[in-house]
Amino acid sequence: MATALYGREPVFTAAMDEFFEHLGAEGTRMRADWLSSTPRVPMDDASRAQPLLFAVGHALARDVMARGVRPVALLGHSVGELAAAAVADVFDLAGAARVMSARSAAMAEVSPGGLLAVAAAQDELAPYLGPAGDPAGVAVAAVNAPRHTVLAGPEPALREVERLLTQGRVPYRRVPSLQPFHCPALDSAARRFAAGFAGVPLRPPSVPIMSTRTAGIVRPGQAVDPAFWAGQLAGPVLFWPALDALLADGGYTLVEAGPGQGLSMLARRHPAVRRGRGAVIPLLPADAEGTTRVWHEALDRLAAHDPAAR
Template identity: 30%
Template sequence: MSSLFAFPGQGAQQVGMLHQLPPDAAASLNEASDVLGEDVLVLDSEEALQSTRAVQLCLLVAGVSCARLLLERSPEPDYVAGLSIGAYAAAVIAGSLDFSDALRLVALRGELMQRAYPQGFGMTAILGLDQATVERLLAAAEGPVYLANINAENQLVIAGSETAMAAVAERARGLGAGVAKRLAMSVPSHCELMNEPARELAAAFAGVELRRPAIRYLSGTTARPVFDPERLRDDLAFNMCRVIDWHGTLRTAYERGVRLHIELPPGAVLSGLARRVFDQGTVIAFQGARLDTLDALLREEVSRTR
């Protein structure tokens, strides 16, 4: 039996997510503020979170700070994984990427994505149709629109222009989709529209040191472990333009013996997805749970493996 720390992606953000962190997270908040040269708490407001840069930085800081708090008292997880921007927090906790480098890269990532598509694009969730049906709708669509996330067998996300997404959503409802909902995303992530920003980010990555993960890192795009630092560099730099297979990532974790899934803040979106895969085991979110409860669960998993 083993454990997984899962870090959410954009769309999971909540106004106040940094202000609501435990008091002991102050050290990580101060570190982030020092690196960025600005108070990260200022990024955590309804107005500021209209910015892709602010959202991604807040998600990184929330995930890393809470994972650090847990690791101060608890055994390490066997695996880490992150959905989209969550991969950066996963790489930090795996010991592969310095928090300071992650902060600078994520700030640049958000700026590049926002600059490339300041308006008229985004992402839409479609629930209730399988992947093959959605892909047929995309193939017949007029305008740029692509498959972006495979979150579950019948929970998919598309990315593209507002008009193209709206047309696909309407056709999806006609085929029985229970939900076809525009997400709180102002950029078309995880498709070829992000190829150029990804190349620019990769250039910035060239001067950053990455190390072999000390905790096994699962890629949210390939749904496979990544051990080599250069492969990890590629995985992080280009995940903005690659389809996210979160369902496959969860299945890989389960098949490798993971029976404890802990979702780091903010929210519990990933926990809902994990419960569809983890027929046996425990799925719990940090937000709303007691630290001693999470500690006990991690220690129990360690004892089972001995």
């Protein structure tokens, strides 16, 4: 979660501190949990994981941009799409803090559930899914790659799907999450979340955003519609279709601005990248070790790709 950069990288630190300050007392508690080896609130809980994923992604992007890197497009996975919206000036950081607080409040009323990452194509998993739109059933939560699909749902329906996947010898693993994101179980939460945008000024993006909700560029009318951003909470993340659409018109240097290297791993599988039409640069390590080393190596690689970067 990039804690090794806090206090060492001025732009990153300032962006994190500004976000925490806009959250008030909760921001103070969140920063303490983020920096602690024994957080008061578990880091897998949505009230911590989601705002911090947003904040770290936004702060990393701001730091890289301050060094002269200018993104030509943004693509965010799940809450990363809200970080992309903040980087693209759809809302300012004060507005982002209000939006993320509303998201956490909406999630607080969600029944326990979780996510399963399954090594299978989306159409192969149809027998394991509940009826379309059923908030009590399991649904596709993300299409991350052709054979990397995430399922989500409330307990105990998710446990039953785990049993069936095990019985069918379909490889899967639990994703660290205590809530069932991006499925019909969150329809009510998405409506509560939309109400939390009240009073937050929204603007068309200053940088094109390839949405993982639609797998298309966010249109100006969508960008200023709270329901568009809030609906993402209950809809599947179309990461691979969005990446595919982005890479259809040329090669890019893809920079992963977030914890871990999960999206970098997926992006490297794309045929365009494998053919050499793009480079993939993660800003942070795959685990907690070597944060500063990977960060500086990434900056060196970025400078080699973009002479304006420093």
